[in-house]
Amino acid sequence: MAGNRKWRSFLNRFHVYGGLFSFGFLVVFTISAFVHQHHPKFPKPGDKTTHWEASFTKPEITENIEFKRAVRDSLGLFGHVPWWEDYHDSLGVHHFMITRPGKQYWVTVPLQDDLWRIKEVRTGPWPVIIAMHPIASGMRGHGKGPFFIKAWRIVAVPMALVLLCVILITIHLWYVHSFRKTRGWFIAGILASFPIILLIFLWLVG
Amino acid sequence: MAGRMRFHELIRKIHLIASMIMLSFILVYVITGIFMINHDLFTMPVVEVSHSTIPVEKPMKGDPKDYARYLKKTLDLKGRTEYRQDNMDNWIFHYNIPGKGYQVKLTPDQDTLYIQHSSQPMTLYMVMHRIHILRGFKGGWAYTTWAVMYDTSCFAMILFAITGIIMWFRRRKQFRHGWWYLLAGILIPVFFIYAFVLWK
Numbered sequence: 001m002a003g004n005r006k007w008r009s010f011l012n013r014f015h016v017y018g019g020l021f022s023f024g025f026l027v028v029f030t031i032s033a034f035v036h037q038h039h040p041k042f043p044k045p046g047d048k049t050t051h052w053e054a055s056f057t058k059p060e061i062t063e064n065i066e067f068k069r070a071v072r073d074s075l076g077l078f079g080h081v082p083w084w085e086d087y088h089d090s091l092g093v094h095h096f097m098i099t100r101p102g103k104q105y106w107v108t109v110p111l112q113d114d115l116w117r118i119k120e121v122r123t124g125p126w127p128v129i130i131a132m133h134p135i136a137s138g139m140r141g142h143g144k145g146p147f148f149i150k151a152w153r154i155v156a157v158p159m160a161l162v163l164l165c166v167i168l169i170t171i172h173l174w175y176v177h178s179f180r181k182t183r184g185w186f187i188a189g190i191l192a193s194f195p196i197i198l199l200i201f202l203w204l205v206g
Numbered sequence: 207m208a209g210r211m212r213f214h215e216l217i218r219k220i221h222l223i224a225s226m227i228m229l230s231f232i233l234v235y236v237i238t239g240i241f242m243i244n245h246d247l248f249t250m251p252v253v254e255v256s257h258s259t260i261p262v263e264k265p266m267k268g269d270p271k272d273y274a275r276y277l278k279k280t281l282d283l284k285g286r287t288e289y290r291q292d293n294m295d296n297w298i299f300h301y302n303i304p305g306k307g308y309q310v311k312l313t314p315d316q317d318t319l320y321i322q323h324s325s326q327p328m329t330l331y332m333v334m335h336r337i338h339i340l341r342g343f344k345g346g347w348a349y350t351t352w353a354v355m356y357d358t359s360c361f362a363m364i365l366f367a368i369t370g371i372i373m374w375f376r377r378r379k380q381f382r383h384g385w386w387y388l389l390a391g392i393l394i395p396v397f398f399i400y401a402f403v404l405w406k
Binding site: 013016017018019020021022023024025026027028029030033034036037076077100101102103122124125128129131132136137138146148151152153155156157159160161163164167168170171174187188191192193194195196198199201202203205 | 221222223225226227228229230231232233234235236239240242243245246284337340341342348349351352353355356357359360363364366367370371374377381383384387388390391392393394395396397398399400401402403405406
């Protein structure tokens with residue numbers, strides 16, 4: 001009996017404290033999930049552009065993508081080098097982009113000297129909030145990124161599991177305290193099983 | 207007093223119904239999400255592609271949606287249907303089911319259909335991946351239903367979070383460490399967001 005009371009008290013505390021702990025995670029993932037379905041247009045960053053220069057020897061690499069990755073690493077940056085954000089201007093100068101959530105860099109490849117010019121555009125927190133969802137699985141091919149990419153990957157799993165437990169406990173508490181009518185079972189059954197049935201239908205029928 | 211009780215009861219009900227709506231979604235997305243986070247433990251199966259051409263029996267007139275349906279029926283294709291016109295004025299029709307995809311290209315002179323068939327073995331990881339990225343309103347009633355439910359679930363998650371905070375706030379003396387948990391839960395994502403924003 002005492003053990004039962006202890007268990008119930010634990011569930012209650014886990015439900016409340018775990019729920020409060022999951023609040024930020026739930027909001028971030030919900031916003032990004034919604035954005036991934038609807039792709040709303042966000043305002044373009046305003047005057048948040050800076051220019052800076054760096055000096056190092058041009059890498060002796062002929063393959064374009066590998067060359068750009070080597071430049072990125074030499075600049076001490078991380079992020080993707082999209083193949084389509086790459087052009088030669090009318091003077092034959094090569095420009096390409098390095099991009100990651102929160103920032104974009106346009107790199108101007110020097111023609112003769114070793115002076116690299118970089119235009120840095122800060123895109124603000126919105127694109128980062130949206131990217132937190134896919135970044136939970138890491139950034140493939142982003143280079144030697146800082147510690148927080150891996151750390152977010154490690155943090156995301158326990159936070160998601162805590163959230164799942166909180167929801168299961170909510171339904172468990174409802175079952176224990178006030179689950180009396182057949183109607184309750186009916187509503188719970190439909191709400192919980194319909195998405196799974198639809199998913200199986202989509203899977204098998206297409 | 208009675209009004210406050212009614213409000214509390216309403217909040218409790220909203221919290222409960224929201225939890226029931228989101229339960230299956232959270233279950234599906236947490237399980238598939240864990241697979242995706244640990245993607246490097248799995249090998250990606252190779253996509254095999256084959257091509258064929260067939261003469262056009264019935265040219266497209268009018269709505270491409272009708273023609274997409276006609277092709278689906280006559281070529282015995284399955285899956286989510288999408289179409290677009292490329293910059294060469296070809297009409298491209300896509301039919302996708304997990305593991306298989308067909309792309310049918312109709313040239314502007316409407317004499318040949320180019321069919322590209324791609325298939326990928328459905329390993330456990332691929333199944334999880336496909337389920338996790340399933341979204342969007344296009345592709346027929348089943349996909350639209352899923353997309354509406356996906357949005358409903360997003361809305362339920364926000365309601366679940368807000369009503370949860372209200373319910374805790376009313377009993378904050380009983381759960382007095384709540385502020386710390388809430389603060390930690392908010393500061394952890396904020397730390398990572400600002401790490402990305404402020405890093406070189």
